[in-house]
Amino acid sequence: MDKTYYISADTLTLERIAQALQPGSRLALSEERRQRIQFCRDYLTGKLRDSDELFYGINTGFGSLCNIMISKEETEALQYKLVQSHACGTGDEVPPEIVRLMLLLKIQSLSYGFSGVRLELVERLVDFFNQGILPVVYQQGSLGASGDLAPLAHLSLPLVGLGEVHYQNGKREAAEILHALGIEPLRLQAKEGLALLNGTQFSGAYTGWCLLEARRLFHIANLCSATSIDAFDCRLSPFDERLHAIRAHEGQQQVAASIRRWLEGSGLAVRDKYYVQDPYAFRCTPQVHGASWDAISHTERVFLTEANSVTDNPNIFPDSDAILSGGNFHAQPLALVLDYLAIALAELGSISERRTYQLISGVRGLPSFLTSGAGLNSGLMIPQYTAASIVSQNKQLCTPASVDSIVSSNGQEDHVSMAANAATKCFRVVQNLERILAIEWMTAAQAMEFRRPSQSSPAIEELLGKYREEVPVLEEDRVLHYDILKTVEFLRKGIPG
Numbered sequence: 103m104d105k106t107y108y109i110s111a112d113t114l115t116l117e118r119i120a121q122a123l124q125p126g127s128r129l130a131l132s133e134e135r136r137q138r139i140q141f142c143r144d145y146l147t148g149k150l151r152d153s154d155e156l157f158y159g160i161n162t163g164f165g166s167l168c169n170i171m172i173s174k175e176e177t178e179a180l181q182y183k184l185v186q187s188h189a190c191g192t193g194d195e196v197p198p199e200i201v202r203l204m205l206l207l208k209i210q211s212l213s214y215g216f217s218g219v220r221l222e223l224v225e226r227l228v229d230f231f232n233q234g235i236l237p238v239v240y241q242q243g244s245l246g247a248s249g250d251l252a253p254l255a256h257l258s259l260p261l262v263g264l265g266e267v268h269y270q271n272g273k274r275e276a277a278e279i280l281h282a283l284g285i286e287p288l289r290l291q292a293k294e295g296l297a298l299l300n301g302t303q304f305s306g307a308y309t310g311w312c313l314l315e316a317r318r319l320f321h322i323a324n325l326c327s328a329t330s331i332d333a334f335d336c337r338l339s340p341f342d343e344r345l346h347a348i349r350a351h352e353g354q355q356q357v358a359a360s361i362r363r364w365l366e367g368s369g370l371a372v373r374d375k376y377y378v379q380d381p382y383a384f385r386c387t388p389q390v391h392g393a394s395w396d397a398i399s400h401t402e403r404v405f406l407t408e409a410n411s412v413t414d415n416p417n418i419f420p421d422s423d424a425i426l427s428g429g430n431f432h433a434q435p436l437a438l439v440l441d442y443l444a445i446a447l448a449e450l451g452s453i454s455e456r457r458t459y460q461l462i463s464g465v466r467g468l469p470s471f472l473t474s475g476a477g478l479n480s481g482l483m484i485p486q487y488t489a490a491s492i493v494s495q496n497k498q499l500c501t502p503a504s505v506d507s508i509v510s511s512n513g514q515e516d517h518v519s520m521a522a523n524a525a526t527k528c529f530r531v532v533q534n535l536e537r538i539l540a541i542e543w544m545t546a547a548q549a550m551e552f553r554r555p556s557q558s559s560p561a562i563e564e565l566l567g568k569y570r571e572e573v574p575v576l577e578e579d580r581v582l583h584y585d586i587l588k589t590v591e592f593l594r595k596g597i598p599g
Contacts, residue, residue: 108132109213109228114409116317116402119310122206123199128232129206131213131224138215139224145420146218150174150292158416158427160218160293181295185262188255188299191240196253196304198236198268203307204257205231208298211412217297218418226261226288235279238266239304245510246521249414249431250304253522258298263287293418300414302433308525309405309436309443315532316398316447319539320391322597323450324357325565326542327387328364330457331371332558333549335466336380338362338371346388353399354392361387368559377466383456390453397446401439408436433521437504440524444531448496451531451538455489458545462486472548472576479579482545485586489541492534499527499534540589544573544582551575565597 107122110132121127131139146160156162161180162171196204209227212219230236237260243252259265260276267276280287290298339345341362346355365371379385416427462482464470473481503524509516547566550558557563573588 106130109135109209111135113406114210115406116310116313119203119206119409120314123202129209129228131209131221131228135213135215136221139213139219139221142215142218142418142420143220146293146418146425149425150177157425160296160416160425177292178289181290181292182262184295184299185255185258185290186264188251189259189265191243191252191256193240193242196239196241196307200307200311201236201239201257201268202231203310204239204253204303205236207303207306207310207409208254208257208301210409211301211303211414212297214412216412216417216419217414218293219297220291220294223261223288223290223294223298226285229285230260233283234269235260235283236268237276238268238273241522241526244304244522245508245515246302246305246433246437246519246523247429247431247517248511248515249300250302250433250522251299253304254299254301257303258295261288261298262290297414300431302408302413302431302436302521305433305436305440305521305525306405306408308522308529309401309440310409312440312443312447312525312528312532313398313402313405315536316401316443318597319447319450319532319535320395320398321360322539322543322593323391323454323535324360324387325364325562325597326454326539326546327384327391327457328361329546329550329558329562329566330461330542331361331380331384331387332365332368332562333370333468333546333553334380334384334457334461335370335375335377335553336384337375337377338365340380340385341365341388351389351392351396353395354388356395357391358388364561365559366561368562369557370553371559373556381456381460383453383460387453390449394446394450397442401443401446404435404439433519434504437519437521437524440521440528441500441502441504444496444524444528445500447528447531447535448493448500451489451496451535452493454538454542455486455493458486458489458542461545461549468549468552472545472552473579475578481576481579482548482582485541485544485582488586489538492538496531496534499531503527536590536593537586540586540593543569543593544585544589547573548576568592 105127108130212224237257239253239256244250260267263277265276269279341358346358413430415431418425462471470476471481471483473479503520506520507517573585
């Protein structure tokens, strides 16, 4: 089966991104995009040959050095030195799957033909993607304006034979890998270093990854809440379609419908209830989860606009004979929605932990800590501590990055977005949410054992049966760290939405 995805006039969607990132998938430039790239490059080459006009970063210095002219003989050295000097990232390495997405987004942006790079350069990025040559990139160093400069410099170093790459499960010098594969390092020409470094592809790649995970974890959150609702012997009335029709937030309606589907056919759900109302963590799941879904949806719209945009500077318009210097590299749109997304996902974790807490509290016919031998056994006492700790960390990570700014480049770059910091914070919130939801599922599954012989819905019982093949019922205390890890893996296998 052909797994080649063409960079073309088609709009990049989350679905296409997910497909392109599958193992074995390859990229290729459509003929239309190849022509656009070449047309723009030919225009720029002619412009530099026939004009002595100053164009930022093409024949001038960078940042506050923008008024210093660079001779035609030094143009190539200028681009090489730019990539060298800006590769000063630090901190943890960017995960390989996000580096792969950075390559995809950079190829997409350059393919529109407004950046002035050679076709050869874009094709080399495609080759890196297809051959699994993944540059080593670091998480810290970008201010989210003038582009994600330091991370994108590290992404670009291997193109010129510098830096390190991950290749075939090992980390090696880029020059060594290029030599082994018979690939000559590129000699960057006018505008190319700047086009590579300007852009929002670091922040954008994190946003795309977080969104793909957010979609998956949202469905898991709905499953966990439905299972907890049944395990806690809650009423179904809060999920009645009529209630949500009169407060018609899209996400709220969607969550209520999801919970109704999960609980369809549940014997527990329809039996007589002895409680007039249920705690908010159960009763208000549609309102809370739904608001988070609306935030996810908004973030997706902003991200896809960014992913299908040109974000370097200056931009070249051959059709109107113009080279325009602007600020499309400023990542403020991503910074704001990354903060928003982090808050929305943290709230999914916050309400999940509250359901976990209720389930172990020794009420509604469930034993304290969901163990029949409380005292000698602690049961599920401490997983709730773990969830509470992670929830608290998420609250700390949700301090917004986008309200911050700091002056750089001698005042030339006097307002920055901090989107990169928002991105790496959101990444950690996503990872934390997965663990919180795993703890809720583990807890709800244990609570179900104390409702027997009553049954939940066929859909939930089927999943519980599969889960018990990997994580047995907690009869006596054991090391629950391993149960949490196994639960995370179980939920990663794919929960139907």
